[in-house]
Amino acid sequence: MFALVDVNNMYVSCERVFRPALNGRPVVVLSNNDGACIARSNEAKDLGVRMAQPWFEVRHLERTAGLVALSANFELYGDMSSRMMSLAAEFAPRQEIYSIDECFLDFEGVPGERSAIGRELRRKVLQWTGLPTSVGFGATKTLAKLANHVAKTAERKPGHYPPELRALAQRLAQVCDFGRLTAGELEAVMQATEVGDVWGIGRKTSARLNEGGIRTVLDLVRADVATLRRQFSVVVEKTIRELRGTPCMDVNDAPEANQQIMCSRSFGAPVTELSDLIEVMSQFASQVARRLREQGSVAGAVHVFISTSPYRRNDRQHAPSATLPLPQPSADTRVLISAAVRALRSIYRPGFNYAKAGAMLVDLHAQAPGPEPGQGSQATLDLFEPDPQPQAPLRGRAGERTDLMSALDTLNERFGRGAVAVASATRRAGPSAHVSRQERRSPRYTTRLEEIAKARAA
Numbered sequence: 001m002f003a004l005v006d007v008n009n010m011y012v013s014c015e016r017v018f019r020p021a022l023n024g025r026p027v028v029v030l031s032n033n034d035g036a037c038i039a040r041s042n043e044a045k046d047l048g049v050r051m052a053q054p055w056f057e058v059r060h061l062e063r064t065a066g067l068v069a070l071s072a073n074f075e076l077y078g079d080m081s082s083r084m085m086s087l088a089a090e091f092a093p094r095q096e097i098y099s100i101d102e103c104f105l106d107f108e109g110v111p112g113e114r115s116a117i118g119r120e121l122r123r124k125v126l127q128w129t130g131l132p133t134s135v136g137f138g139a140t141k142t143l144a145k146l147a148n149h150v151a152k153t154a155e156r157k158p159g160h161y162p163p164e165l166r167a168l169a170q171r172l173a174q175v176c177d178f179g180r181l182t183a184g185e186l187e188a189v190m191q192a193t194e195v196g197d198v199w200g201i202g203r204k205t206s207a208r209l210n211e212g213g214i215r216t217v218l219d220l221v222r223a224d225v226a227t228l229r230r231q232f233s234v235v236v237e238k239t240i241r242e243l244r245g246t247p248c249m250d251v252n253d254a255p256e257a258n259q260q261i262m263c264s265r266s267f268g269a270p271v272t273e274l275s276d277l278i279e280v281m282s283q284f285a286s287q288v289a290r291r292l293r294e295q296g297s298v299a300g301a302v303h304v305f306i307s308t309s310p311y312r313r314n315d316r317q318h319a320p321s322a323t324l325p326l327p328q329p330s331a332d333t334r335v336l337i338s339a340a341v342r343a344l345r346s347i348y349r350p351g352f353n354y355a356k357a358g359a360m361l362v363d364l365h366a367q368a369p370g371p372e373p374g375q376g377s378q379a380t381l382d383l384f385e386p387d388p389q390p391q392a393p394l395r396g397r398a399g400e401r402t403d404l405m406s407a408l409d410t411l412n413e414r415f416g417r418g419a420v421a422v423a424s425a426t427r428r429a430g431p432s433a434h435v436s437r438q439e440r441r442s443p444r445y446t447t448r449l450e451e452i453a454k455a456r457a458a
């Protein structure tokens with residue numbers, strides 16, 4: 001049995017922890033350079049603000065509806081994430097971090113009533129970090145994801161469910177355990193949930209499924225697997241099997257989380273040396289960088305984590321993480337490795353048996369349009385130039401860089417992943433002359449002493 005723990009409106013919730021006056025108000029968090037809305041409070045969703053909607057399109061709501069917009073503060077979100085993750089990890093022997101605000105917990109063999117455990121987990125995370133979470137339990141990861149979706153929907157929009165399901169929905173709000181439902185109840189909930197809400201069923205696939213008459217999750221569960229495999233892919237087939245309760249989603253074919261790209265691994269043997277971790281982290285960063293370029297995006301921040309194993313009970317435990325915002329969004333392997341390694345150096349402590357590590361790219365956006373990426377008006381962070389000279393012509397350099405990255409991708413495609421790699425990109429980048437626009441960024445309350453929250457007597 002898996003649980004999926006997910007923070008509600010993560011970025012907005014992190015901001016509200018330190019600014020309770022934002023509770024109940026419509027709030028959005030803006031992407032790098034304050035361009036688009038990448039997180040919305042429920043109130044902002046109710047105003048009709050869409051995910052990734054450009055800020056200029058909704059800016060008028062500041063005046064007319066009291067909308068509050070904040071610049072993304074990934075250093076804060078990353079730190080809050082690691083606090084939430086380490087609390088969640090205490091509740092089950094195995095945790096798999098899936099995104100900055102979601103993790104799977106494997107409840108196999110864990111005694112006790114799961115809904116009660118889920119509520120305790122939720123209560124503890126809320127009390128210790130201030131972050132509201134939803135918890136979904138299911139026999140497979142896809143079902144746990146779906147249960148989590150139901151836990152959220154039942155809390156936020158109880159009216160979404162038909163009258164005969166309202167009492168049930170109330171019971172499933174915040175913490176939803178599919179394992180406790182009768183077959184009839186589970187079918188009713190699946191009937192009331194759109195097929196596009198299933199993990200890994202994207203907008204295009206759900207539109208095609210709708211055309212074929214498959215509108216709800218229940219329709220999909222009852223569909224003919226062989227037909228859908230032919231029409232779609234083996235991923236859709238696996239999804240159906242998972243929805244029927246057969247685990248078949250491997251970590252590697254699990255759908256990528258929205259707005260982030262992650263690579264993580266558990267080690268066969270404990271790793272203690274920084275140099276070994278740097279090598280692993282560099283490989284992770286190269287992999288996520290390649291996937292980033294494949295989807296034509298750039299990343300604004302790099303989040304890394306390392307952790308010891310809770311199984312090794314005699315080991316001292318250490319599970320730190322850090323998020324490093326980039327001065328300029330980038331898809332350059334060297335820039336991303338450098339950032340990941342710098343973040344790693346800041347959290348590594350000697351003397352621990354590390355069992356797991358991961359790198360995650362966050363704050364993703366589409367590569368700026370233009371003839372050559374990187375040729376915008378802003379300078380590109382250059383690792384190999386300790387003192388960036390923004391007045392120098394950048395055209396050639398940015399162009400060469402892009403060529404280099406596509407050459408790297410081509411070689412690795414032809415000769416196998418890792419055939420060509422950045423040997424060691426640990427040299428520190430100099431201070432950038434160009435810091436991205438973040439006019440509305442809140443203080444980094446938890447990671448910078450000079451920005452710590454101040455208590456005032458009333």
Ligand SMILES: [Mg+2]
Nearest residue numbers: 006007009101
């Ligand atoms: Mg979330």
